[in-house]
Amino acid sequence: MKLYSGPLSLFSAKARIALAEKGLEHELIQVGWSREDRYLPHHPEVVRLNPKRQVPLLVDGDVVVYDSTLIAEYLEEKYPQPPLFPASIKERARCRRQEAAVDEIWFPHIWDLIETVFYPTDDPHVAERAAAAQAELARLYEELDRDLAGRDFYCDRFSVADIAMAVMIFAASTLGAAPPEAATNVARWSDAVRSRPSVAEVSADLAAAAAAA
Ligand SMILES: N[C@@H](CCC(=O)N[C@@H](CS)C(=O)NCC(=O)O)C(=O)O
Structure with a gap:
């Protein structure tokens, strides 16, 4: 099995954690990325196999799957244990629902922060966008803290929602938007999830790639 991944790609990180949790041997292929050119030129296999030209991209024998959500679904069906x-x-x-919310509601705010830190921009509203993202994330943390009350994980077991x-x-x-101290349920959940070897390893790789970027 091969996973085409980006060194700073959060969606690739989701796929990597899912593979590690399932103990699946695979070849990790990190595609090129730079602040100036981002993912260009795209890796030739990514161009050939994914019309969206994005990572993560999984190749399992003759099966090709792109998109972190679809990769998790595929892995679950093909390799159901551990679920x-x-x-x-x-x-x-x-x-x-929560995985979708993280990808589609949380991520756009995180992207606004990524753009301010990693990509030079002449957008005069960049500081306002970052401040708005911080405010929205603060609201989402409050909501998440309520959702995690009395629960070890987001659902009844560690799942793709926790990974996302x-x-x-x-x-x-x-990126300067850590959970607030008052979010004690988020802190308890975060300690449990970040101590998992899969999450710890992939987070360390992301931190190293960010430091080198
Ligand atoms: N919905 C997709 C998003 C994938 C995505 O945005 N990938 C980015 C890296 S994080 C990418 O490959 N971008 C390449 C490009 O934009 O040229 C998923 O969940 O996998």
């Missing part, structure tokens, strides 16, 4: 989705339909729906949240909250924390 990364809850058992009940109700909890699976909660898990999928771990990656985005790790990134937000390194």
Whole structure:
């Protein structure tokens, strides 16, 4: 199995953690990235296999899967143990809803912070965008803290929702938007999730790539 990944790609980090949690041997291929050119030129295999020209991209024999959410779904179906989705339909729906929320509601705010730190811009509103992102993330942390009350994980077991949240909250924390101290449920959850070897290893790789960028 091969995973095409980006050294600073948060979506690739999700796929890497899922593979590690399932103990799946794979070749990790880190595509090129720079502040100036971002992902250009795209890796030739990514161009050939993914019309979106994005990582993560998984190749498992003759199966090609792109998009971190679809990769997690594929891995779960092909390699069900250990599971990364809850058992009940109700909890699976909660898990999928939260993973989507992290990718589609949290990430745009995190992207605003990434742009201010990593990519030079002449947008005169960059500081305002960063401040608005910080405010929105503060609101999302409050909501998440309520959702995690009385729960070890977001759903009834460690799941793709926790993976998506771990990656985005790790990134937000390194970009000046760490969870507030009052969010004690988030802190308890974060300690548990970040101590997992899969999350610890991938977070360390992201931190090293960010330091070198
Ligand atoms: N929805 C996709 C998003 C993937 C994505 O945005 N990948 C970025 C890196 S984080 C990428 O490959 N960008 C290449 C480019 O924009 O040229 C997923 O969940 O995998």
